[in-house]
Amino acid sequence: MGHLVSINPATGEELARYPAFDSQQIQTCIAQAHERFQSYRRIPFAQRSAWLKRVAGILEERKAEFGRLISLEMGKTLASAVAEVEKSAWVCRYYAEEAEGFLAERSMLLRNAYANASGAEHFASRSGIRYQPLGVILAVMPWNFPFWQVFRCAAPALMAGNTLLLKHASNVPQSALTLERIFQEAGFPPGVFQTLLITAAQVAEVVADERVRGAALTGSEAAGSSLARLAGQHLKKTVLELGGSDPFIVLPSADLETAVTTAVAARLINNGQSCIAAKRFILHRAIAEPFTAAMTERFRQLKVGDPLDPQTDVGPLATANILQEVDGQVQALVQAGAKVHVGGSPLGGNFYPPTILSEIPPDQPVAHQEVFGPVALLFTVPDVSAAIELANSTPFGLGASAWTTDPEEQERLLEELEAGSVFINGMVKSDPRLPFGGIKRSGYGRELGREGILEFVNVKTIWVK
Numbered sequence: 001m002g003h004l005v006s007i008n009p010a011t012g013e014e015l016a017r018y019p020a021f022d023s024q025q026i027q028t029c030i031a032q033a034h035e036r037f038q039s040y041r042r043i044p045f046a047q048r049s050a051w052l053k054r055v056a057g058i059l060e061e062r063k064a065e066f067g068r069l070i071s072l073e074m075g076k077t078l079a080s081a082v083a084e085v086e087k088s089a090w091v092c093r094y095y096a097e098e099a100e101g102f103l104a105e106r107s108m109l110l111r112n113a114y115a116n117a118s119g120a121e122h123f124a125s126r127s128g129i130r131y132q133p134l135g136v137i138l139a140v141m142p143w144n145f146p147f148w149q150v151f152r153c154a155a156p157a158l159m160a161g162n163t164l165l166l167k168h169a170s171n172v173p174q175s176a177l178t179l180e181r182i183f184q185e186a187g188f189p190p191g192v193f194q195t196l197l198i199t200a201a202q203v204a205e206v207v208a209d210e211r212v213r214g215a216a217l218t219g220s221e222a223a224g225s226s227l228a229r230l231a232g233q234h235l236k237k238t239v240l241e242l243g244g245s246d247p248f249i250v251l252p253s254a255d256l257e258t259a260v261t262t263a264v265a266a267r268l269i270n271n272g273q274s275c276i277a278a279k280r281f282i283l284h285r286a287i288a289e290p291f292t293a294a295m296t297e298r299f300r301q302l303k304v305g306d307p308l309d310p311q312t313d314v315g316p317l318a319t320a321n322i323l324q325e326v327d328g329q330v331q332a333l334v335q336a337g338a339k340v341h342v343g344g345s346p347l348g349g350n351f352y353p354p355t356i357l358s359e360i361p362p363d364q365p366v367a368h369q370e371v372f373g374p375v376a377l378l379f380t381v382p383d384v385s386a387a388i389e390l391a392n393s394t395p396f397g398l399g400a401s402a403w404t405t406d407p408e409e410q411e412r413l414l415e416e417l418e419a420g421s422v423f424i425n426g427m428v429k430s431d432p433r434l435p436f437g438g439i440k441r442s443g444y445g446r447e448l449g450r451e452g453i454l455e456f457v458n459v460k461t462i463w464v465k
């Protein structure tokens, strides 16, 4: 069986190495999760909420320690890693407060009875909806937000009364084990949250197990499609949060200064490795030149380097493979005739410079792919219709940001952009209170908000006469 290896992407140093679980260890964890579910599902909301608030407290108290671990293991800047831990605490507090209300039994009295074939009236003295947990849920998670992605799945799942098995990305095993310890320290009973140190190939065994009732995956299209195939075979509910190639549309009435500042942040968040990073900048021709010049100037000024150094703006990419893939996409575009405004070639190690490309041939396949690094693709369009058409021309549909002060344009963009979320005059961001997810090849189902907690529950219709 393989190993899960933690490597500091800034230095290449191996930090830790763990053998992957064997089948017996996997079976023990599934059995424990399943057995614990029988008692955990009956624990009152108030107790689950107290444990989850304790998790939030631990995250807040030790955010510097956890932030450093995240930064060392996958390369994001220390400040952004600490912010990720704080946001993870927020989602725990949010569901700790709101879950009971979201899942409260709903009465639906059917006042207009209808007569059935025998003429008897068909109505209940009591009817409505009761929300119940499903059981053991598998969470397959990515390395790019090693804490946040897990908490936004785990907090609602555990508040609903499910138990959870985490299969984290293979390159962040230390984060994965730390997360398990945090839930234990907060007082959750053993078996409620367990980390499986397994490879992608071992996911099949877990999904196939009768005791596992659902699976959430955040990651690439390939991984999502593979999990969905397995889940289909075994008839399991899934939620998929996959890739994106989010558009960032700028129209003439926009506040250009704010749009440029936000564009830089939106492209470079997490060293450019975020599903909802703005990836394609679709600029109205009236503002394309000044926008490009200003964005290029900002990119030039950014410091690439050690993620633990507070002066650093952009750290390394998380693995050598990611860097190779990003550089391959950039070189393909350059060979096809794209113009490089800044950056455009690796800096050594896992470091890649903030890069801006324009004049991209529309038939170039990379123009429609996700570029998972600090690379902005710029496109120029004549009007809002062309902007929407280009924005919708990828197979993805995760988020979209558009900049205009014209109310009619705003309404059109809200209505016509094919995406799970549309932000006008703001950056696409996840927020525990708002549902988050995609359409098309960006996946299905939702996390966060009320919709997020309803994904892994039995919406049970109850009817009593």
Ligand code: NAP
Pocket: 140, 141, 142, 143, 144, 145, 149, 167, 168, 169, 170, 171, 198, 199, 200, 201, 203, 217, 218, 219, 220, 221, 222, 223, 224, 226, 227, 240, 241, 242, 243, 244, 274, 275, 276, 370, 372, 398, 438, 442, 443
């Ligand atoms: P990835 O390679 O797909 O890995 C994600 C997770 O899936 C890892 O735990 C990985 O395990 C596992 N996995 C990979 N192949 C699998 C398979 N065939 N069957 C079952 N599990 C499998 O993605 P990544 O490179 O870590 O993350 C980047 C991608 O995630 C990007 O496309 C990004 O847009 C997307 N993402 C989406 C969201 C969202 O909310 N929509 C959020 C963050 C990231 P191993 O590590 O062991 O291979």
